[in-house]
Amino acid sequence: MRNTLKSEEADRSPSEFVSTVLAAFDIILLNYKAPDKLLRCVASIRKHTRERYRVTVVDNENSETSRRTLSSLKDVQTLFPEKNLGVSGGTNAALRKTDGEFVVFLDDDAVVSADWLRRLHRAIQDRPDAAIAGCKVRFPDRRIMSAEYLPDALKPIGYGEMDRGQRNYARDCDAVLRTCLLMRRRLWREIGDFDERFFPAQYETIDYCLRARLAGWKILYVGSVCVEHDHLFRGADFFDRMEKLFLEKWGDRFADFPLRDSHPADCRLTEGFRHFREGRFAEAAVSFEAAEALDPRFRQPFEKGEALFRCGRYPEAIRSFRRALADAPSDIVSRHRLAVLYERTGCWRLMRKEADRVLAYLQANQNRSLRRRGAGGGSAGRIEIDLSRRSVAYHLP
Numbered sequence: 001m002r003n004t005l006k007s008e009e010a011d012r013s014p015s016e017f018v019s020t021v022l023a024a025f026d027i028i029l030l031n032y033k034a035p036d037k038l039l040r041c042v043a044s045i046r047k048h049t050r051e052r053y054r055v056t057v058v059d060n061e062n063s064e065t066s067r068r069t070l071s072s073l074k075d076v077q078t079l080f081p082e083k084n085l086g087v088s089g090g091t092n093a094a095l096r097k098t099d100g101e102f103v104v105f106l107d108d109d110a111v112v113s114a115d116w117l118r119r120l121h122r123a124i125q126d127r128p129d130a131a132i133a134g135c136k137v138r139f140p141d142r143r144i145m146s147a148e149y150l151p152d153a154l155k156p157i158g159y160g161e162m163d164r165g166q167r168n169y170a171r172d173c174d175a176v177l178r179t180c181l182l183m184r185r186r187l188w189r190e191i192g193d194f195d196e197r198f199f200p201a202q203y204e205t206i207d208y209c210l211r212a213r214l215a216g217w218k219i220l221y222v223g224s225v226c227v228e229h230d231h232l233f234r235g236a237d238f239f240d241r242m243e244k245l246f247l248e249k250w251g252d253r254f255a256d257f258p259l260r261d262s263h264p265a266d267c268r269l270t271e272g273f274r275h276f277r278e279g280r281f282a283e284a285a286v287s288f289e290a291a292e293a294l295d296p297r298f299r300q301p302f303e304k305g306e307a308l309f310r311c312g313r314y315p316e317a318i319r320s321f322r323r324a325l326a327d328a329p330s331d332i333v334s335r336h337r338l339a340v341l342y343e344r345t346g347c348w349r350l351m352r353k354e355a356d357r358v359l360a361y362l363q364a365n366q367n368r369s370l371r372r373r374g375a376g377g378g379s380a381g382r383i384e385i386d387l388s389r390r391s392v393a394y395h396l397p
Helices: 035-048 064-071 086-096 116-125 185-191 204-214 239-250 264-277 281-294 301-310 314-327 332-344 348-364
Strands: 005-007 025-031 053-059 076-081 102-106 130-138 144-146 170-173 180-184 218-229 382-386 391-395
Touching (some): 025 035, 053 064, 064 076, 076 086, 102 116, 102 185, 116 130, 116 180, 116 218, 130 204, 185 204, 264 281, 281 301, 314 332
Parallel strands (some): 025 053, 025 102, 053 076
Antiparallel strands (some): 130 144, 170 218
16 A cells, blocks of 8 residues: 555454454445544444444544544544545555455445345345445435436436435446445455545545446445435535546446436436536426426425526526425525525515525534535535625526
8 A cells, every 4th residue: 555554453452353254244434524423323333233344444534533532432443544545545445454245335424224234235145246235315304315326417316305215216226325335345356446536535436336337237226225414514625626537537438327217207307407517407497397297206496496596487496495495494505595586586575584594504604605516516606695785696606
């Protein structure tokens, strides 16, 4: 390895550590500025996992606080790189320090549920041609973060939908997120390391899934397994750069992945995302409406509202964002869109009400900027709020 790693494993006796020989599953976590979340994740693993496993933590933060926190964990292998290796580099380092037949990648702010690993393992064991199995990822407010991932739309399927059981299916797909992912170690031996150009994070796992697909392996989505994910905000300045890198690498090869769009509603959603990315907002709105007509559980009120907003259909956009807030009252970005729309339609009282809520959120979160992945990827826009002038400015990216 190019990066020097110090391991707590070397200082422990075999009786203090889960044996590498006995551990059928190596569970890999990356710690970065969220030690309390990582402890919660490990606790959920211990509560809900009956299989023989070993946890390995790569401390990409490597501070006194993180060392103190991680040292409190028993039966956990901890690696301390000299610098932040990012998601790809940290994953590669952990893969070299483990040897279980199966590898599990978990985000440090994820929480697993009962029977999670047995179901993922059973799904992949029943399919010798499959190398990766992912699951449904859900926010704490029960909105779905991801089912499968559509590479050509740069979009997780199901993002923002309220979980009504519509994503509980199982099927082959092109990619899944690493929030909770089971992988055969054989795949790593065949296709090599995660691409460390995706630094510090984003798209490295989608890239790996596509490489696995080109190597002849299948990717499984197992919707009966659900993990809760906080999706912590730990920097956004690299998103656009990583997206550009991903598109440069794969943008002309999306046709090589024909498994997308296997549900009619998802087919129309993908069509809508493509229209949106290419600036055809009226067509995008039609596609989103068609998807909802096929199955109301698949509705995308935020994306539909954004498309209507950008083509100037303000009253319809207001109705769509209201539906988004009815599904998820904590969706502050939809609330901001409403403030902008109320200003543009002269509804000053309603504008002030929504803008006050957005300002309260920004103040409570140290004035951090709001970002939401739009239907076509990239930033959702920049916000300027001036209540004294009754102004809410929204700058399109």
